[in-house]
Amino acid sequence: MSLKKKAAIxxxxxxxxxxxxxxxxxxxIAESAREALADAGLTIKDVDGLFNAGGGGLLxxxxxxxxxxxxxxxxxxxxxxxxxxxxxxxxxxxAISAGLCKVALICYSATPVxxxxxxxxxxMAGDPSSNYENPYGVTIINGYAMTAQxxxxxxGTTSEQLAEIAVTMRLHxxxxxxxxxxxxxxxxxxxxxxxxxxxxxxxxxxxVSDGGGAVVMTSAERARDLRKKPVYILGxxxxxxxxxxxxxxxxxxATNDSARQVYERSGLTxxxxxxxxxxxxxxxxxxxxxxxxxxxxxxxxxxWVGGGRLRYDGEFPINTDGGGLSSNHPGMRGIFLxxxxxxxxxxxxxxxxxxxxxxxxxATGIGGNLGYRHAAATVILSNE
Amino acid sequence: MAEEKEKKRxxxxxxxxxxxxxxxxEATKRHELYVQKCRDCGFVQFHPRAVCTACLSSSxxxxxxxxxxxxxxxxxTNQNPGRGFRDALPYIVxxxxxxxxxxxxxxxxxxxxxxxxxxxPVEAAFTxxxxxxxxxxxxxxx
Numbered sequence: 001m002s003l004k005k006k007a008a009i010x011x012x013x014x015x016x017x018x019x020x021x022x023x024x025x026x027x028x029i030a031e032s033a034r035e036a037l038a039d040a041g042l043t044i045k046d047v048d049g050l051f052n053a054g055g056g057g058l059l060x061x062x063x064x065x066x067x068x069x070x071x072x073x074x075x076x077x078x079x080x081x082x083x084x085x086x087x088x089x090x091x092x093x094x095a096i097s098a099g100l101c102k103v104a105l106i107c108y109s110a111t112p113v114x115x116x117x118x119x120x121x122x123x124m125a126g127d128p129s130s131n132y133e134n135p136y137g138v139t140i141i142n143g144y145a146m147t148a149q150x151x152x153x154x155x156g157t158t159s160e161q162l163a164e165i166a167v168t169m170r171l172h173x174x175x176x177x178x179x180x181x182x183x184x185x186x187x188x189x190x191x192x193x194x195x196x197x198x199x200x201x202x203x204x205x206x207x208v209s210d211g212g213g214a215v216v217m218t219s220a221e222r223a224r225d226l227r228k229k230p231v232y233i234l235g236x237x238x239x240x241x242x243x244x245x246x247x248x249x250x251x252x253x254a255t256n257d258s259a260r261q262v263y264e265r266s267g268l269t270x271x272x273x274x275x276x277x278x279x280x281x282x283x284x285x286x287x288x289x290x291x292x293x294x295x296x297x298x299x300x301x302x303x304w305v306g307g308g309r310l311r312y313d314g315e316f317p318i319n320t321d322g323g324g325l326s327s328n329h330p331g332m333r334g335i336f337l338x339x340x341x342x343x344x345x346x347x348x349x350x351x352x353x354x355x356x357x358x359x360x361x362x363a364t365g366i367g368g369n370l371g372y373r374h375a376a377a378t379v380i381l382s383n384e
Numbered sequence: 385m386a387e388e389k390e391k392k393r394x395x396x397x398x399x400x401x402x403x404x405x406x407x408x409x410e411a412t413k414r415h416e417l418y419v420q421k422c423r424d425c426g427f428v429q430f431h432p433r434a435v436c437t438a439c440l441s442s443s444x445x446x447x448x449x450x451x452x453x454x455x456x457x458x459x460x461t462n463q464n465p466g467r468g469f470r471d472a473l474p475y476i477v478x479x480x481x482x483x484x485x486x487x488x489x490x491x492x493x494x495x496x497x498x499x500x501x502x503x504x505p506v507e508a509a510f511t512x513x514x515x516x517x518x519x520x521x522x523x524x525x526x
Contacts, residue, residue, distance in 0.1 A: 128404075128431070128433075129431060131399035131400060131431070132399070132430075132431045132488070132489060134397040135396065135397050135399055136477055136490055136491045137396065137397075137466065137469040137475060137491070138477060138489070139461060139463070139466075141461075141463070142459050142477050145459035146457040146458060146459045146478070146479060147457070149457045149458060149459055149502070150456070150457040153457070153502045194462065195460075195462055196462055196463045197460070197462065197463070197477075198459050198460040198462075243487070245429035245430065245433075245437045245438075245486070246429055246430035246431075246482075246487050246488065247485075247486065250456075250457060250479075
């Protein structure tokens with residue numbers, strides 16, 4: 001059974017805040033839900049499916065339903081890191097298609113800038129594996145840096161090529177009034193920024209911001225009667241990679257599997273995709289996902305990302321909002337991939353609207369850590 | 385008393401030991417590195433578990449590693465605000481591909497950051513960090 005065009009994104013809202021010391025995370029979710037439902041022409045009373053990424057109990061679906069004073073009959077708190085919300089869109093499409101809920105609210109917020117997390121900068125404290133990582137001073141960036149190092153070794157990828165990605169994201173952020181960093185940067189600026197974990201520089205890394213957002217989904221049938229042009233889910237994929245009990249090949253990322261699934265299930269090929277929202281925790285994350293999506297051959301991403309190809313006015317635009325590298329990254333930014341893809345497919349991108357006509361977009365995320373254990377979630381979206 | 389003092393001084397993260405991992409950490413105290421091999425299917429695995437992850441057999445035996453291997457990948461860490469680590473910067477993290485066929489994460493020690501390379505032969509270097517804990521690190525092979 002295919003989920004192709006069974007459900008659609010009908011409302012989206014990205015909270016404009018990047019620093020919210022006076023707001024609770026629940027408040028940011030409530031404000032985002034209000035605006036996303038208004039965008040759809042629905043009300044909070046219509047919501048019977050609640051999707052959020054749990055998060056140590058703090059934002060479990062029961063606590064959130066209580067806060068919002070709603071009574072969902074279907075909830076999903078899948079949390080495998082930043083890509084979770086792309087997974088939620090897939091799960092919501094399945095639930096809607098199966099008749100388990102009618103209107104799904106996917107939501108997220110976090111405020112790591114105004115309420116910094118104390119403690120170690122470790123990868124995944126508490127996992128069984130972390131006992132064999134944390135004693136060595138592992139950091140989140142280490143995992144991506146070691147992956148980048150290996151990519152450079154196997155394929156000759158350079159820091160200049162990775163920097164091109166950061167430069168393009170900043171260009172897009174300069175056209176997004178809400179982006180955290182908007183001043184244009186050059187490849188040289190990236191290379192001159194300090195090395196945090198070799199070979200990754202400060203400007204190869206995503207920003208840290210507060211933020212949140214919400215996405216509303218319903219059946220394709222109902223979507224046609226709502227306020228905005230529906231953004232249909234054409235297919236989805238989810239996959240994981242981890243240490244594989246010591247047998248991991250770092251060049252084999254989960255997106256290899258999620259991409260294969262999403263193309264099989266949608267009947268589309270990489271050539272059919274007009275633009276992409278790609279989780280950009282770090283520049284290397286983007287490059288390897290582009291390869292895994294089949295946009296270029298494995299190992300050839302370095303050369304492929306240059307020459308303005310990824311710009312909003314380029315051949316294959318990505319991350320037109322400025323991405324995590326320049327716009328916002330409260331810790332798990334997968335929901336923003338869905339939101340910006342929907343805005344682009346509706347033609348609501350404003351100054352940063354892709355110049356080419358758009359029919360399809362792919363949204364793909366890596367949650368967890370590319371170098372240790374991660375989950376990929378991918379959806380293909382279309383406005384027709 | 386001396387032990388108490390030593391514990392206080394060591395600020396970096398220490399592993400928590402459970403029944404699955406105890407033999408591994410007891411071995412590192414003896415400056416021995418163990419991985420695991422399944423008696424039923426022959427699968428070699430790391431980190432230690434109560435079962436074989438290839439066939440779920442409980443018949444998993446400890447396999448003493450030569451401690452030799454090659455750097456699979458590495459990074460020099462220049463930033464870590466964590467207690468203990470912020471005073472140790474810069475330090476090298478790496479995945480080492482052990483001769484037994486499994487990869488293990490550790491620090492590379494006795495090696496200048498500019499000298500570490502992918503493919504570099506390394507050997508286990510045991511670091512007694514507290515009276516209770518010895519970490520397995522790697523250094524350039526001699």
